[in-house]
Amino acid sequence: MKKTLAILTLGTIFFMHCDDTCICDPGPYFADLKVKLTIDDENPEVFLTVFAGNIEDKDTLIAEFVNESTVYYEMEAGRRYSATTHYTRGNRTYIAVDGRKMRISSDDCDCDYGESATLNLRLAD
Amino acid sequence: MRTLFILFTLCLAGHIYAQEIVVEDRYDEYFGIAPAGYLSFRNQINLEDYAMGLEFGVINKNRNLVYFGSFDARPYRKRVIRYQGNNLFYQYREERFFIGAGVEYLKRFRQSGLGGFIQVNPEYTWGAYGGSEKKPERGWIITPRIGLYWNPGDFGYFKLGYAYLDSKSYQLDKHRLYLTIAGLLTKDR
Numbered sequence: 001m002k003k004t005l006a007i008l009t010l011g012t013i014f015f016m017h018c019d020d021t022c023i024c025d026p027g028p029y030f031a032d033l034k035v036k037l038t039i040d041d042e043n044p045e046v047f048l049t050v051f052a053g054n055i056e057d058k059d060t061l062i063a064e065f066v067n068e069s070t071v072y073y074e075m076e077a078g079r080r081y082s083a084t085t086h087y088t089r090g091n092r093t094y095i096a097v098d099g100r101k102m103r104i105s106s107d108d109c110d111c112d113y114g115e116s117a118t119l120n121l122r123l124a125d
Numbered sequence: 126m127r128t129l130f131i132l133f134t135l136c137l138a139g140h141i142y143a144q145e146i147v148v149e150d151r152y153d154e155y156f157g158i159a160p161a162g163y164l165s166f167r168n169q170i171n172l173e174d175y176a177m178g179l180e181f182g183v184i185n186k187n188r189n190l191v192y193f194g195s196f197d198a199r200p201y202r203k204r205v206i207r208y209q210g211n212n213l214f215y216q217y218r219e220e221r222f223f224i225g226a227g228v229e230y231l232k233r234f235r236q237s238g239l240g241g242f243i244q245v246n247p248e249y250t251w252g253a254y255g256g257s258e259k260k261p262e263r264g265w266i267i268t269p270r271i272g273l274y275w276n277p278g279d280f281g282y283f284k285l286g287y288a289y290l291d292s293k294s295y296q297l298d299k300h301r302l303y304l305t306i307a308g309l310l311t312k313d314r
Contacts, residue, residue, distance in 0.1 A: 056258045082256030094206070096216040099256020119256070124204045124216060 077114025
């Protein structure tokens with residue numbers, strides 16, 4: 001009898017614990033958008049523009065000068081983002097473009113969450 | 126009478142079963158080696174680019190002719206630079222895919238497990254630029270491959286050779302090392 005009670009108690013605690021961990025956030029979901037840039041002597045500061053969708057959509061979300069090689073923005077997941085930046089190499093101008101969808105994934109409890117995404121605007125050597 | 130009938134039935138069943146086993150064991154003698162399913166994991170690489178993919182098809186009874194379909198992709202997004210004029214360049218991150226079909230001839234060197242192969246693989250290639258609606262060049266290409274293979278047993282092949290792959294990506298080298306591991310889906314009898 002004592003054994004049965006112990007098993008029931010442990011089982012109840014276990015299931016309560018599991019229920020506690022499986023409370024899902026209804027969204028919207030946010031995650032980090034990481035943008036990698038080339039910062040060097042020729043380009044100590046670059047002008048970064050982040051768009052919703054593709055660059056041709058011209059839906060500007062962020063437009064600012066950046067002097068760090070990696071920057072993070074908290075963005076809503078489930079949408080596509082793109083970014084551009086301008087570089088100078090001698091008398092040449094380079095416009096780096098990248099974009100991807102920030103995905104929504106599910107965890108073990110079948111709860112959705114936003115996945116971080118990286119846009120790589122580093123200039124080719 | 127009933128016992129006799131049961132014994133007769135069992136013997137007949139055993140006889141049929143035994144016959145099936147004999148035919149199965151002597152398949153080569155009656156029909157020759159059967160054609161086999163063929164699945165290959167292949168890589169095409171040079172210092173500038175990499176493509177990986179699958180080849181799937183059938184190899185004939187003589188084990189010297191493979192008919193296959195193929196799908197390859199670049200497993201990362203390659204930086205490509207496009208000149209727009211007036212000293213302005215765009216740098217995109219390009220995805221690239223290939224789908225095709227082809228035929229391969231295998232020639233074994235005497236009785237060793239070594240041999241040579243030659244392959245022709247017409248493919249359609251297309252791609253996408255991350256963050257842009259612009260598309261990279263697409264179209265039909267013909268990819269020849271040639272090299273050596275090693276057949277260590279009746280389960281498959283290792284191949285090493287040369288591939289001329291025109292990925293239609295801007296300014297990328299077309300000459301590549303071809304590396305593949307292939308398995309026969311139907312085991313030789």
